[in-house]
Amino acid sequence: MENYTVKDLMVPISEYATVSEDATLYDAVMALEKAQEEFDHNKYRHRAVLILNHKKHVIGKLSQLDVLRAIEPRDAKIDEIDDITRFGFSEPFVNAMREKYRLTGPLIKNALDTAMKIKVIDCMQAPSEGEYVGETASLDTAIHQLVMGTHLSLLVTRKNEIVGILRMSDVFAAVFHAMKQSEKKE
Amino acid sequence: MKELEKLYDRIIQRVNINLRELEFDVKPFVWTLIPPEQMSKFYAFYGISPDHPLSLQFRHCGLAGSYFLGRCSLTNSLLYKSDIRGDELKKKGDIFHFKNFKISVSKDEEIEIEDSALIKTLVHNYSHDPETPEKFFIKDTVSTHYANIHGSPSEGCFLGPFATIDLTTMHDCVIGSFSYVQAGEINHLKIKPGTIWVRNPGQFNFLYRHPVEKLHQYIYFTPGNQPQGLLIDFMEDRKEAFQRIFDLVHVDHGVEVPKSASLDRYAVTKPTTTISENVLVAQRAFIQNSFLGRGANAQENCFIINSHLEGYDITAHGAKIIEADMGRNVFVGFNSFLRGRPNCRLTIGKESIVMPHTIIDSRKPLSIPAGHIVWGMIQDQNDLEANSLPINTFSKIENRFSKGDLYFEGSGQAFVSAFQNRIQHILEANGALFDGSKNMGHAQKNQNISFNTIQPYPKGDLKGLYPTIVIQP
Numbered sequence: 309m310e311n312y313t314v315k316d317l318m319v320p321i322s323e324y325a326t327v328s329e330d331a332t333l334y335d336a337v338m339a340l341e342k343a344q345e346e347f348d349h350n351k352y353r354h355r356a357v358l359i360l361n362h363k364k365h366v367i368g369k370l371s372q373l374d375v376l377r378a379i380e381p382r383d384a385k386i387d388e389i390d391d392i393t394r395f396g397f398s399e400p401f402v403n404a405m406r407e408k409y410r411l412t413g414p415l416i417k418n419a420l421d422t423a424m425k426i427k428v429i430d431c432m433q434a435p436s437e438g439e440y441v442g443e444t445a446s447l448d449t450a451i452h453q454l455v456m457g458t459h460l461s462l463l464v465t466r467k468n469e470i471v472g473i474l475r476m477s478d479v480f481a482a483v484f485h486a487m488k489q490s491e492k493k494e
Numbered sequence: 495m496k497e498l499e500k501l502y503d504r505i506i507q508r509v510n511i512n513l514r515e516l517e518f519d520v521k522p523f524v525w526t527l528i529p530p531e532q533m534s535k536f537y538a539f540y541g542i543s544p545d546h547p548l549s550l551q552f553r554h555c556g557l558a559g560s561y562f563l564g565r566c567s568l569t570n571s572l573l574y575k576s577d578i579r580g581d582e583l584k585k586k587g588d589i590f591h592f593k594n595f596k597i598s599v600s601k602d603e604e605i606e607i608e609d610s611a612l613i614k615t616l617v618h619n620y621s622h623d624p625e626t627p628e629k630f631f632i633k634d635t636v637s638t639h640y641a642n643i644h645g646s647p648s649e650g651c652f653l654g655p656f657a658t659i660d661l662t663t664m665h666d667c668v669i670g671s672f673s674y675v676q677a678g679e680i681n682h683l684k685i686k687p688g689t690i691w692v693r694n695p696g697q698f699n700f701l702y703r704h705p706v707e708k709l710h711q712y713i714y715f716t717p718g719n720q721p722q723g724l725l726i727d728f729m730e731d732r733k734e735a736f737q738r739i740f741d742l743v744h745v746d747h748g749v750e751v752p753k754s755a756s757l758d759r760y761a762v763t764k765p766t767t768t769i770s771e772n773v774l775v776a777q778r779a780f781i782q783n784s785f786l787g788r789g790a791n792a793q794e795n796c797f798i799i800n801s802h803l804e805g806y807d808i809t810a811h812g813a814k815i816i817e818a819d820m821g822r823n824v825f826v827g828f829n830s831f832l833r834g835r836p837n838c839r840l841t842i843g844k845e846s847i848v849m850p851h852t853i854i855d856s857r858k859p860l861s862i863p864a865g866h867i868v869w870g871m872i873q874d875q876n877d878l879e880a881n882s883l884p885i886n887t888f889s890k891i892e893n894r895f896s897k898g899d900l901y902f903e904g905s906g907q908a909f910v911s912a913f914q915n916r917i918q919h920i921l922e923a924n925g926a927l928f929d930g931s932k933n934m935g936h937a938q939k940n941q942n943i944s945f946n947t948i949q950p951y952p953k954g955d956l957k958g959l960y961p962t963i964v965i966q967p
Contacts, residue, residue: 392701394683396693396695401903405901
């Protein structure tokens with residue numbers, strides 16, 4: 309495992325699902341589906357879409373969680389319920405309040421049409437400083453970054469350019485493989 | 495720039511440094527709230543009495559129109575028409591109970607105000623911070639009109655108009671207009687206007703937020719402007735009556751005061767007012783054409799107009815009662831605004847609890863039955879039904895409860911007991927239960943206070959500031 313570098317495990321950006329910053333949430337979901345169809349399902353199971361600006365530079369990432377967050381109906385009452393977490397109410401209490409309101413409030417299925425027209429730029433996550441890793445970095449370094457930042461993936465750089473994406477699932481597979489090899493030796 | 499403005503600028507900068515994480519700039523809100531001319535216009539005054547330890551120290555301060563009692567130390571601060579009332583501070587040898595700790599107090603407690611600006615603010619009670627039992631500190635803090643800092647050490651904070659922080663240590667917080675917070679300890683929080691939050695971790699958590707649009711009719715505060723709204727208009731309309739009291743050397747209130755009661759020299763009374771035994775009327779209280787039954791009290795900035803208080807009623811700091819009939823033992827919390835009308839009075843039944851910062855403002859007769867707890871914004875019968883419960887019902891809440899804009903988690907019994915215990919403590923502290931020899935409180939002790947005045951520099955670079963003054967027995 310110590311011989312692996314990030315480059316060995318990353319998915320090249322050319323093979324990853326991408327959309328432009330003008331795209332809608334619907335465009336992003338379609339791009340993700342297309343990417344799934346075009347590649348070997350066992351090898352690459354895409355779970356996010358990269359957002360590119362007009363210069364084709366990566367400016368953000370749209371995860372499955374971001375999509376789910378975007379289709380959740382929002383109104384002032386839901387915002388108010390979310391806000392009460394700041395005041396020391398327990399998670400079960402807040403969930404109970406959400407559930408109570410859900411019975412009378414807007415439903416997800418009614419919010420889908422509206423949500424799919426949202427621009428990806430409004431619901432994507434811009435990468436933070438700790439989400440970049442050099443392509444020649446060791447796997448140990450990448451694991452540390454994934455653990456410390458609780459990231460699901462890292463953007464792989466070559467000089468100033470993003471050349472790929474390193475997913476936690478691929479890193480885990482490599483670690484798992486190394487464990488098995490080690491067990492066989494013993 | 496004159497020294498007073500330099501000092502104000504420096505105080506604001508210190509508060510802003512503390513609030514940088516919340517990205518809150520105090521200056522646009524408060525820069526015009528203390529007109530330099532006003533700071534040299536009004537004298538400051540202090541009380542001396544045999545019942546309260548005396549130690550006052552003022553260094554590099556402006557104190558216009560402010561009042562001091564007890565042990566207070568002020569440095570690099572500006573106070574405008576504020577009351578620093580140190581008559582409930584802990585004394586050497588007292589035992590301060592905090593959870594399972596019994597903390598012995600090693601010296602007389604002192605209110606220490608440093609690098610702060612307090613505008614028409616009340617500071618009262620004692621430090622509830624177990625880490626500083628002998629020091630009730632207010633540091634790098636700006637508070638605005640009719641705010642209450644009650645038993646709450648504060649560092650790096652901003653309080654909007656009519657905000658109350660009660661029995662809570664706070665660091666680097668913004669408390670919005672008309673918000674009430676009693677939560678033990680809070681850090682780095684920005685509380686929106688009209689938030690009523692009472693929390694005892696592990697016991698209960700009560701949260702109500704006033705509807706913003708309706709609240710703006712009563713109080714509205716934006717950068718660059720003076721606070722506006724019905725509550726400010728209400729205070730402004732009665733300002734002249736207080737001016738007369740402050741200008742007179744000898745005041746004859748023209749009302750009979752029983753020996754066991756206390757009517758402060760700086761209170762306003764208007765005909766026809768009755769003050770019964772064991773009544774306490776504090777400074778800056780305003781009583782007009784009202785009956786105050788045995789053991790009732792009106793604390794600082796309270797207004798009781800055309801109303802009848804049966805007895806043992808508590809009107810906490812800043813509460814207003816207009817055209818109302820209150821049964822016995824009714825508690826009206828901080829800054830509440832209760833207004834009936836001449837032909838549609840407000841009635842509140844005995845032993846009811848009106849939560850702090852409640853607004854009841856009805857144009858139709860409204861009656862709150864005995865033994866109820868009420869909260870929030872109530873403008874008609876529907877609001878009353880949404881924002882009240884019988885106390886017995888509230889006591890039965892065991893886990894969680896929500897109604898309208900109220901969220902409650904925890905034990906209703908613990909919440910109600912906490913309030914009832916506190917009500918009992920207030921009655922005791924105020925002397926409502928005095929029997930002629932035992933249970934003396936403020937109503938009896940405050941009769942023995944005499945007042946002295948101090949003046950600022952009238953001209954020059956130090957205009958509006960006071961020289962260093964140390965007053966000790």
